[in-house]
Amino acid sequence: MSAQEERDALALPLALHDRALLLLREAPHGVPARRGFVLSQPSRPDKDQLPRKELAAAVREALNPLPCDSATVHRRLDQLGVRLRSANVIRLAVATLPLPDGEREAARALARELTRSGTTAPAVTVGLYLLVRLGEPEDIPYLSVLGLFRELTGPAVQALYRLDRRSAAATWLVHGTAYEELLPLVGALWSGEREVIRTQLVGFPTGPRFLSNAPARRIAEAAQLADLLDRYPGDTALTARAARLLVRMGCANDAPTELLAYKDAVGVYERVVGRAGALPPTLDHHATLLALAIGLSSGVAVLLDWSPGRREALLASLGRLLAEPRWVAVVDAAGGDADQRLRAGWIRRTGRKPFGLPAVAGRLRIEVVAGDPVDREPVETRILVDGRPLVPAVFSRGGVRNPEVLLDGGELRAGSGSREVMLAEAYCAEGCCGALRVTVRREGDEVVWEGWRRPPYVPGATREAPALPAYRFDAVAYDAEVARAEADDSWSWPARTIARLIGAGLTERPEILHRWDARRGWISSGYEEPDTTVVTFWYAPGLAAADTLRDALQFRWVLPDDGRPAEVQAAAALRRLTEEDPKAYARVCAGSPGQAKELGFPWPGRE
Structure with missing residues (x-):
C-alpha cells in the first residue's frame, strides 16, 4: 500500500x-422497524456514471485480479463512480471472477476485511458476494448484521443461506416485514430465544394480509420449526400454528413453490398430521387441516420428497380425522359472522374431495380447487399429469389460471x-415476470402439449431453465377429462356461479353492453366479500x-347474493344490463381522473 493509500485508510x-x-442498539424490539435500515450516502450525479455495459467491464477489470487490500477496492470503485444501484453489476463481476485454489484464502481474507471494516456500500457488496462463494461459519454474525441494511440484504442473505438457514431467514424477515404487528415475532426470531419464539409464534396474526408464502417459509426456518415441535410435543397451539405456516407456504396467491424450498417440509407435515388428533375441534382448525389435505392431494405438497406411500398415508389420516362426528359437528353448528358462514359453506362443498380422488389417476386429471374463502385464496385449475401437479413443477412465479x-x-x-x-401467469403480470404457455394440438389419436414458453431464468438462477418435454395424451381420454372438468361446478358457491352465468351471457350476447358503448371486463366473486358478485366493464364514447381501450373508464357493479337461485339472479342481472344503462348504477373504479371529469362521472372517493 502506498503512503497516500495509508493516509486515505486512516481517514475512512x-x-x-x-x-x-x-x-x-437503538431499535425497538431489537430489530429495525419497517424493512430494515437505509444507507444514506451522498452519491455523484448520474452523468458521472458509466453506461451499464462499460461499467460492468470496468468493474470486472478493477477486481481481476483481486486487490490485496480493501482500501484499493474502495478507491477503484469510487473512481469508477459505482453506486448502490450497481449491485447487480458487482454480483456478476464477482460470480465470474476466477478463484484458483491457491488464491481462495487471500480472496476470503479480503472479503472479511471488506465486510468488517468496509465503509461504502459498493465495496462491502464486493465482500458479501465473495462470501457467497467463500463464506464460513465465522462470517455469520457479520453477514447477519450487514443484512439489516436493505440495500445489502440480498447478497447478505444469499451468503447466509449457504451457511445457516436460520440466520438467513431471520435477516430476510427484518427486510421483508412491513407490518408493526409482526415486529415482536421478528425480534424474537432475531434473538433466537426459544421460549420467546414459542410465545410469539403462537400469538402473531396469520391472516393473508400479514402472512404470504415467502414470510411463512422464513418464519418456519428462523424458528427452526421442526426442532421447536420436538421440544414442545404437547403444545397444541404450536401444532396448529405449524399447520397454518404449511398452508400459507403452499398457497397460490404469490409464489406457490415456496413450500418446495422449505427443507424441513416433510418432517413438519409428519409432526403436524401425527398430532392433529389432539387439536380441539374448531372451525378454524377444521379449515386448516382441510387446506393441508387439499395440498397433499393435488397441490404443490405432492412434489415434496416423500418416501413411497407416505404422503397418501398422511392424507388418509386427515380424511379419517375430519370425518369423525366431533369434527363434522363444528361445521354443522357454524354461525356467527359472515366469514365463519363462508368457511363452513366451503368445508361442506369441499370437505371430502381431497380424499376421493381416483386410487389410480389417469394420465391427465383436472381438479378445480377453491381455497379457504377466509384466506381469500384464489380458485385454481390444477392440472395433474401422472398424479403430479404440472404447473408448480415447472413455473415458480404464479398460480394456475382460474x-x-x-x-x-x-x-x-x-x-x-x-x-x-x-396456463399460468406471474403474480405481478406477464409483461413483468412472464407466463407459462403451451401449444395444444391433436395428432391422430393423441393430443399433444408441446412448444412450451416460459421465462428463461428462474429468479436467482444463473442458468437457463431446462427445456420442457412434449406430453402426449390419449385423445378420447383427454376429451372426456376436459368435458368432465368443464361440467363440474361442485367447487363453486352462489356468488361465483352468478358471476360465471353473467359472464357466459355477455359472451353469447356482446350487444348487451355494446348498445351502451361498453365492453365487458373481469367478472367474478368479490375478493374482500366472496359472497358478492362483481361485474366490471369499460366505457368510452364510441368504444x-x-x-382499443384507450381513454376508457372502468366501471364496477357489485351484486350481493339475495338468496334466490343463481340462475334467477344472473338472469335478472343480464336483464337489467339490457334495459338500463349500467353507468347509472355502476361506479368508476379505474381509468383517468381527467377522463372521468370530462365525461361527467365522479372519481372514486370524491362523490
Missing part, C-alpha cells in the same frame, strides 16, 4: 458493520388446429366500435 468513515450495530378462463372459455379443448394456451 465508520464501517457499515459498526453503523448497523449502533442503529441496532376455471373461468381455462374451462369456461374452452381453452384446454383440443380442436382440429393448434392453439397456444396460457363498441373501437379497436
Whole structure:
C-alpha cells in the first residue's frame, strides 16, 4: 500500500458493520422497524456514471485480479463512480471472477476485511458476494448484521443461506416485514430465544394480509420449526400454528413453490398430521387441516420428497380425522359472522374431495380447487399429469389460471388446429415476470402439449431453465377429462356461479353492453366479500366500435347474493344490463381522473 493509500485508510468513515450495530442498539424490539435500515450516502450525479455495459467491464477489470487490500477496492470503485444501484453489476463481476485454489484464502481474507471494516456500500457488496462463494461459519454474525441494511440484504442473505438457514431467514424477515404487528415475532426470531419464539409464534396474526408464502417459509426456518415441535410435543397451539405456516407456504396467491424450498417440509407435515388428533375441534382448525389435505392431494405438497406411500398415508389420516362426528359437528353448528358462514359453506362443498380422488389417476386429471374463502385464496385449475401437479413443477412465479378462463372459455379443448394456451401467469403480470404457455394440438389419436414458453431464468438462477418435454395424451381420454372438468361446478358457491352465468351471457350476447358503448371486463366473486358478485366493464364514447381501450373508464357493479337461485339472479342481472344503462348504477373504479371529469362521472372517493 502506498503512503497516500495509508493516509486515505486512516481517514475512512465508520464501517457499515459498526453503523448497523449502533442503529441496532437503538431499535425497538431489537430489530429495525419497517424493512430494515437505509444507507444514506451522498452519491455523484448520474452523468458521472458509466453506461451499464462499460461499467460492468470496468468493474470486472478493477477486481481481476483481486486487490490485496480493501482500501484499493474502495478507491477503484469510487473512481469508477459505482453506486448502490450497481449491485447487480458487482454480483456478476464477482460470480465470474476466477478463484484458483491457491488464491481462495487471500480472496476470503479480503472479503472479511471488506465486510468488517468496509465503509461504502459498493465495496462491502464486493465482500458479501465473495462470501457467497467463500463464506464460513465465522462470517455469520457479520453477514447477519450487514443484512439489516436493505440495500445489502440480498447478497447478505444469499451468503447466509449457504451457511445457516436460520440466520438467513431471520435477516430476510427484518427486510421483508412491513407490518408493526409482526415486529415482536421478528425480534424474537432475531434473538433466537426459544421460549420467546414459542410465545410469539403462537400469538402473531396469520391472516393473508400479514402472512404470504415467502414470510411463512422464513418464519418456519428462523424458528427452526421442526426442532421447536420436538421440544414442545404437547403444545397444541404450536401444532396448529405449524399447520397454518404449511398452508400459507403452499398457497397460490404469490409464489406457490415456496413450500418446495422449505427443507424441513416433510418432517413438519409428519409432526403436524401425527398430532392433529389432539387439536380441539374448531372451525378454524377444521379449515386448516382441510387446506393441508387439499395440498397433499393435488397441490404443490405432492412434489415434496416423500418416501413411497407416505404422503397418501398422511392424507388418509386427515380424511379419517375430519370425518369423525366431533369434527363434522363444528361445521354443522357454524354461525356467527359472515366469514365463519363462508368457511363452513366451503368445508361442506369441499370437505371430502381431497380424499376421493381416483386410487389410480389417469394420465391427465383436472381438479378445480377453491381455497379457504377466509384466506381469500384464489380458485385454481390444477392440472395433474401422472398424479403430479404440472404447473408448480415447472413455473415458480404464479398460480394456475382460474376455471373461468381455462374451462369456461374452452381453452384446454383440443380442436382440429393448434392453439397456444396460457396456463399460468406471474403474480405481478406477464409483461413483468412472464407466463407459462403451451401449444395444444391433436395428432391422430393423441393430443399433444408441446412448444412450451416460459421465462428463461428462474429468479436467482444463473442458468437457463431446462427445456420442457412434449406430453402426449390419449385423445378420447383427454376429451372426456376436459368435458368432465368443464361440467363440474361442485367447487363453486352462489356468488361465483352468478358471476360465471353473467359472464357466459355477455359472451353469447356482446350487444348487451355494446348498445351502451361498453365492453365487458373481469367478472367474478368479490375478493374482500366472496359472497358478492362483481361485474366490471369499460366505457368510452364510441368504444363498441373501437379497436382499443384507450381513454376508457372502468366501471364496477357489485351484486350481493339475495338468496334466490343463481340462475334467477344472473338472469335478472343480464336483464337489467339490457334495459338500463349500467353507468347509472355502476361506479368508476379505474381509468383517468381527467377522463372521468370530462365525461361527467365522479372519481372514486370524491362523490
